Amino acid sequence: MKRLPLRLALLEATRQLDDAGVASPRTDAELIAAHVLGVDRGRLPLVPLVDPPVVEAIGRIVAERAKRVPLQYLTGYAVLGDIAVEVGNGVFVPRPETELLLDWGLRQIKGREYPVVVDLCTGSGALALAVAHARPDAVVYAVDNDPHALAWARHNADRRAEAGDTPIRLYTGDVTDDTVFAELDGLVDVVLCNPPYVPEGTEVPPEVADFDPPQAVFAARGGLAVIRHVVTMAARLLRRGGGVAIEHDDTHARAVPPLLQARRVLTDVADHPDLAGRPRFVTARRA
Structure with a gap:
């Protein structure tokens, strides 16, 4: 299975979210990718290549976010201070x-x-x-x-x-x-x-x-x-x-x-x- 550049997946996600009118398309794209990968957003540059199923999973969440479903509903949590709470x-x-x-x-x-x-x-x-x-x-x-x-x-x-x-x-x-x-x-x-x-x-x-x-x-x-x-x-x-x-x-x-x-x-x-x-x-x- 050929691995794919995460950078390209983020670019496509950002484009879709921007077209949908999301206020912070790049940030949301990165947060979605970090959620799928199970890493902190700041560590995304350390993940240059990902498997196709990861790109597909990112794409599914991006498609929902493009419908203006809140990002926190899609990840299941919101962060405040040093904690995360579940929301829905x-x-x-x-x-x-x-x-x-x-x-x-x-x-x-x-x-x-x-x-x-x-x-x-x-x-x-x-x-x-x-x-x-x-x-x-x-x-x-x-x-x-x-x-x-x-x-x-x-x-x-x-x-x-x-x-x-x-x-x-x-x-x-x-x-x-x-x-x-x-x-x-x-x-x-x-x-x-x-x-x-x-x-x-x-x-x-x-x-x-x-x-x-x-x-x-x-x-x-x-x-x-x-x-x-x-x-x-x-x-x-x-x-x-x-x-x-x-x-x-x-x-x-x-x-x-x-x-x-x-x-x-x-x-x-x-x-x-x-x-x-x-x-x-x-x-x-x-x-």
Whole structure:
């Protein structure tokens, strides 16, 4: 069986994905190839030749990706921080932008022993589980109101616990309910949240429109409905000096910071850009 150049397979995959309108065709082509080969993407240059069945397997996944099926659905997982979580129908796929939220949260608890961290609107559990992995001494709580998302979060939490990570504390609840985590009022070091924030009626890519649960993407009142409740909840949960970080739409740079500034107990309100320079998340501290 004659082996084939992986480079040519990647070029063809990139062309197909580009023609299909995929936003990052080369990156996706390489991630698909790495998935099929079972290697890290960075090691692909060390695999110059592959067997024909490998090229065929890459081609099958590329064909599905060209239909705008999310890459994470095809590989079965999404990466956040140093962990991977399983994703699929019924749960929001974590985005690379949320890495910045995670990094900020971990910096806030650096040097603090046994920090208490709360992840609101946890979805797949990725953010909470990434914190627990990075800080085994942390007490991490996570909550969501969607039973389908919680099923994925529980599955991922069980997998991470089996891998040796500190278990997280997963709850059913809604951020609009002022009794959720009432026992933690004034005790939390960091509140993190990637809520639904896309304004209703916004046109989104097929990967989002056709696969992500709408309730995990869109929010009423210009995309701010859920964020308003998250701000209220964070203000009561945080201890003195504790911090909150909330991801938001790139159109919210002037809308979200004032929501935190309006809370007298919150200070040092700042908005932060994502890797593309777009406004992406807001932070504040409990005075």
